[in-house]
Amino acid sequence: MDAIRKSLDAISKLTDADWKIFSSKLKKHEIKKGDALLRAGDVERYLSFIVEGSARIYIPKIENDVTVGFVYENEFVSSYASFLTKETSTFQIEAMSATVLWRLTYTDLQDIYKETENGNTIGRVTAETLFLTKSKREESLLTQSAEERYTRLFKERPKLIKEIPLKYLASYIGVTPQALSRIRKRISR
Structure with missing residues (x-):
């Protein structure tokens, strides 16, 4: 859990009380290489933080999948639109190596926002970072x-x-x- 605290502290320093709330919501999950974290057509139920391993986010196609991103250690991974809207995901997320994650549910994340001093700041900065990464990729594909x-x-x-x-x-x-x-x-x- 040290890696996730260090990453969050880099965004906005957590108090010990905030960390206690945050860490109490995290659930550890291990995924084998090639296994799906999320299948296309399912609803994303987690916001996950990779502490070990890597994942590929893609849209499965009959002939050739369309890869939209790669995620590594100390990064968040989720089909974030599905996570927020509770609608099915177009994306599939697959472990490219044995992967260890810490996961939060949507409800747990909302509790963190309500119960901590810095939860909203960390959530906003993380969402902004995801948005900027997505925008940069779209711009590069177009230009x-x-x-x-x-x-x-x-x-x-x-x-x-x-x-x-x-x-x-x-x-x-x-x-x-x-x-x-x-x-x-x-x-x-």
Whole structure:
């Protein structure tokens, strides 16, 4: 739990009383590599914090899934719109490695907002960060070439390039694996 407290303290310092409330709501969950945290068509019931491992968020398709994001240690993961609205999710979330999570339900999160001094601030900053990440991705898909998206991804998140299978990276930047191979060859020259 130290990792989640450290991450939350970086957003807004928690008092010991606030941490006691927050930590009492967290439930530990372990997921095997390849298992789903959430299946498309289900309602997201949790806001999860990854303390170990990684996950891929994608839209399952018959031929090729569409990858929309990757989440690592010390990051929150959720189909956040489904979590907030209690409507079914279009997204599926899958563990890319053995993953350990701390989870909160929607009701628990609302209790934290009501009962703590900093819960609302942490929630707002976290939601703003998720929004900015989503906006940045949408903007890059609309304004950059696939090569520019790959180069930017390489600079901003080199961990992705090393750890993620090429087919997922290709899907994330919006190209086929073959097109990504050609991009990588051009860049390496």
